[in-house]
Amino acid sequence: MSQSNAAFQSVPAASDATSLLCCAPLPNLLPINASRGQAAPPDQPAAQSTVLMPWVGYGTYRLGHKHARAAVLAALQTGYRHIDTAFIYGGQTTELQVGKAIADALQQGIVASREEIFVTTKQWREYHGYEQSTKCLDLSLERLGLDYVDCWMMHWPGPCWEHKPPQSPENHDNQSQQTLEQNDSPWAHAKAGMGQSEMAQLRSETWRAMEDAYRCGKARSIAVSNFTIQHLQTLKQTATLWPPAVNQIECHPYYPQSELVEYCQREGIVVQAYASLGGQDGTKAKWKKLGGKLMESAPVVDISKRLSTAQRTVTPGQVLLRWALQRNCVIVPKTASLTRMSENARVFDFELSQQDILQITKLEDNAVGDEGRLCWRTEPLRMLNFS
Ligand SMILES: NC(=O)c1ccc[n+]([C@@H]2O[C@H](COP(=O)([O-])OP(=O)(O)OC[C@H]3O[C@@H](n4cnc5c(N)ncnc54)[C@H](OP(=O)(O)O)[C@@H]3O)[C@@H](O)[C@H]2O)c1
Numbered sequence: 001m002s003q004s005n006a007a008f009q010s011v012p013a014a015s016d017a018t019s020l021l022c023c024a025p026l027p028n029l030l031p032i033n034a035s036r037g038q039a040a041p042p043d044q045p046a047a048q049s050t051v052l053m054p055w056v057g058y059g060t061y062r063l064g065h066k067h068a069r070a071a072v073l074a075a076l077q078t079g080y081r082h083i084d085t086a087f088i089y090g091g092q093t094t095e096l097q098v099g100k101a102i103a104d105a106l107q108q109g110i111v112a113s114r115e116e117i118f119v120t121t122k123q124w125r126e127y128h129g130y131e132q133s134t135k136c137l138d139l140s141l142e143r144l145g146l147d148y149v150d151c152w153m154m155h156w157p158g159p160c161w162e163h164k165p166p167q168s169p170e171n172h173d174n175q176s177q178q179t180l181e182q183n184d185s186p187w188a189h190a191k192a193g194m195g196q197s198e199m200a201q202l203r204s205e206t207w208r209a210m211e212d213a214y215r216c217g218k219a220r221s222i223a224v225s226n227f228t229i230q231h232l233q234t235l236k237q238t239a240t241l242w243p244p245a246v247n248q249i250e251c252h253p254y255y256p257q258s259e260l261v262e263y264c265q266r267e268g269i270v271v272q273a274y275a276s277l278g279g280q281d282g283t284k285a286k287w288k289k290l291g292g293k294l295m296e297s298a299p300v301v302d303i304s305k306r307l308s309t310a311q312r313t314v315t316p317g318q319v320l321l322r323w324a325l326q327r328n329c330v331i332v333p334k335t336a337s338l339t340r341m342s343e344n345a346r347v348f349d350f351e352l353s354q355q356d357i358l359q360i361t362k363l364e365d366n367a368v369g370d371e372g373r374l375c376w377r378t379e380p381l382r383m384l385n386f387s
Contacts, residue, residue: 020078083117244269
């Protein structure tokens with residue numbers, strides 16, 4: 001096992017841990033020889049990882065800016081110590097609310113110190129490039145009211161899908177995410193004709209900004225999101241610090257991305273699964289095509305019934321979260337409901353069998369139709385060889 005893999009650990013067995021504080025160590029960033037893309041020589045001892053990330057985080061996408069502050073505070077009260085947010089969430093309003101919730105939690109003594117909370121935020125794709133990314137992080141820190149984040153992530157490998165010069169974050173404040181999603185179709189980008197190598201270059205400039213943010217302590221770890229194997233391999237060629245701590249990817253039984261998960265884990269990159277409950281962007285038509293929502297699918301419901309006892313009901317949502325954890329993926333489920341916050345946190349007191357895992361993973365077969373994979377957002381981008 002290479003040094004960068006050394007910190008990789010499996011999710012604790014049910015008997016070992018019952019707490020939201022149960023953590024995965026992140027890999028240490030090591031200098032790499034950029035010209036050869038090789039890891040540092042093996043005689044350099046790997047330092048013990050000092051960055052620990054709780055296996056269960058709290059997702060903040062689509063919390064709604066009116067409710068985000070109260071919801072994040074409630075999550076901290078419930079015991080969550082890992083908050084996943086992004087520059088763009090809530091049309092750039094969520095980070096501010098997350099920051100206020102953290103301040104509330106400190107003031108009310110719900111957490112004793114900032115260091116108790118693992119905060120992730122993500123650089124937005126309109127700000128690719130060294131200068132723009134650095135500004136983007138500074139703005140995120142200002143909104144969060146923090147001196148550093150525990151993890152700073154490149155949200156998407158591609159730059160703004162329309163080929164237009166990046167705007168300054170300050171001028172961007174009034175644009176809603178909805179507007180951006182409409183403008184930034186991959187087709188618009190493909191038409192604009194930005195080449196693969198131009199995009200790879202821009203992405204490597206962003207990574208350089210991330211390396212510097214790590215070196216100067218504004219980010220305790222740096223990471224990527226929505227990266228394919230090819231994105232990772234290309235970025236490694238120009239990186240001076242490697243590997244990214246995390247690759248946060250869409251990952252659920254309809255889209256398990258098994259090859260990518262295995263690749264990342266072999267390389268010592270922690271996989272964070274997003275949309276592990278099926279996500280929030282499905283339409284009725286999509287679910288119908290897939291044969292139903294994940295939480296209503298036969299194997300998930302059957303397994304939850306089988307594992308339930310008179311003392312303890314195991315819900316379909318918990319089965320899906322446990323499926324992700326047992327694939328050694330960190331999870332960041334989002335819920336605005338207090339009951340479901342507790343439910344999603346209670347995933348360490350039961351285990352799925354190998355048979356259960358295989359049965360659930362087979363749901364992927366439902367998700368591949370005549371038109372290709374009937375999946376949510378990542379697949380159309382792959383088909384276009386996006387970025
Ligand atoms: N890197 C990226 O590009 C990216 C993309 C998407 C998401 N993410 C991150 O990943 C997080 C999670 O993904 P997601 O928010 O898309 O989807 P998700 O966590 O899979 O699903 C959230 C949805 O499930 C519902 N829900 C939550 N817990 C439930 C339970 N126990 N039983 C039944 N329903 C439940 C929620 O509704 P209620 O709120 O009503 O409970 C919400 O509609 C995001 O919040 C965000 O932080 C990252």
